[in-house]
Amino acid sequence: MKLLIISVSFLALISCNNKNFKLPKVIPLDESSVITQEFVYDIDKAPTPECHASTIAVCNDVVVASWFGGTKEKNKDVGIWIARKAGTSWSTPIEIANGIQEDGTRYPCWNPVLFQPKNSSLYLFYKIGPSPKEWWGLYIKSDDTGKTWSKPVKLADGILGPIKNQPIQLSNGDILSPSSEESLSGDWTIHVERSRDSAKTWTKSKKLNTPSTFAAIQPTILNYDQGKLQLLSRTKNDIITEIWSEDYGETWGNMEATSLPNPNSGIDGVTLKDGRQLLVYNPTKENWGNRVPLSLAISTNGKKWKRVIDLEPLRKNTDKENEEYSYPTIIQSENGNVHIVYTWNRRAIKHIVLDPTKL
Known part of the structure; x- marks a missing residue:
């Protein structure tokens, strides 16, 4: 199912303390950057009443x-769903994991994250638990591009796995997983988890932020080579924050504010093969309204970001409180195309493919 796309461009000049934040002027963009725009499944044949927190991978x-997906986020019937596109159309979604325990107790599932280490199986990390304050991490693996999956394996105590965004694999083979915790006391903190043996075992860094200064979760990792890495995070502070490392993530600097607004909603970024950085995010503040619009920004240095396309604009004559375009995942496939998936009004998962050379 292909849909007509209207692409627009923004240049945002934002004050982090401006409580009267207004959206910047819309500037049209050439539609030729868009290769495909589609829903992963027909909204009228949705497998569950609600869905959220999508992830994507391209394997062979x-x-x-x-x-x-389930009746509603946090409900016990929420499981992990999957669909594959091996040709021109998506397969019928199927549930591949749920939160049923050995004693029959059932908990909701949360935030799947697909990731394939080099020369390895396709991993799907996810969480089970009554809430993000009490969940635990698991994974399943596939050796046939997602057709079949292994039995769930619980991660070691203290290891949650990637919370929302995909790990990255460094030039030395180490895998860094962006993770975070929401404590029972209400604190939000981020950390990274490292594997030196292709995702078999993991170690955990110290907490990388002071929650009383910045309450941050769900980081994404950008790679500038030569050991230089950047973590961008969702916060409760109306802005996206950043932390830098100069030694492949062994140590990190202090968390600081960027110029990018954030309405307490998930973000994701990717480092392109040409060295540019892409970020998908909601360019608003929490007191402005809901998670709309959803936009794409580009940077060459991680400091100055240019907003170049609006994936989901705020439509005229609509109630922004009833719209939500959120929780994006963005990757670059081997052929150079950029794939983005995100929540579409909690009713469907939307998939967009872009040609980054035309951005």
């Missing part, structure tokens, strides 16, 4: 998408 030209 097969596109694999996953998300959590």
Whole structure:
């Protein structure tokens, strides 16, 4: 199912303390950057009433998408769903994991994250638990591009796995997983988890932020080579924050504010093969309204960001409180195309493919 896309461009000059934040002027953009725009499944045939937190991978030209779905987020019937696109159309979504325990107790599932280490199986990390304050991490693996999956394996105590965004694999083979914790006391903190043996075992960094200064979760990792890494995070502070490392993530600097607004909603970024950085985010503040619009920004240095396309604009004559375009995942496939998936009004998962050379 292909849909007509209207692409627009923004240049945002934002004050982090401006409580009267207004959206910047819309500037049209050439539609030629968009290769495909589609829903992963027909909204009228949705497998569950609600869905959220999608993730995507491309394995041997097969596109694999996953998300959590059920009657409503946090409900016990929420499981992990998946669909594959091996040709021109998506397969019928199927549930591949749920939160049923050995004693029959059932908990909701949360935030699947697809990731394939080099020369390895396709991993799907996810969480189970009554809430993000009490969940635990698991993974399943596939050796046939998502057709079949292994039995769930619980991660070691203290290891949650990637919370929302995908790990990255460094030039030395180490895998860094962006993670975070929401404590029972209400504190939000981020950390990274490292594997030196292709995702078999993990170690955990110290907490990388002071929650009383910046309450941050769900980081995404950008890679500038030569050991230089950047963590961008969702916060409760109306802005996206950043932390830098100069030694492949062994140590990190202090968390600081960027110029990018954030309405306490998930973000994701990717480092392109040409060295540019892409970020998908909601360019608003929490007191402005809901998670709309959803936009794409580009940077060459991680400091100055240019907003170049609006994936989901705020439509005229609509109630922004009833719209939500959120929780994006963005990757670059081997052929150079950029794939983005995100929540579409909690009713469907939307998939967009872009040609980054035309951005």
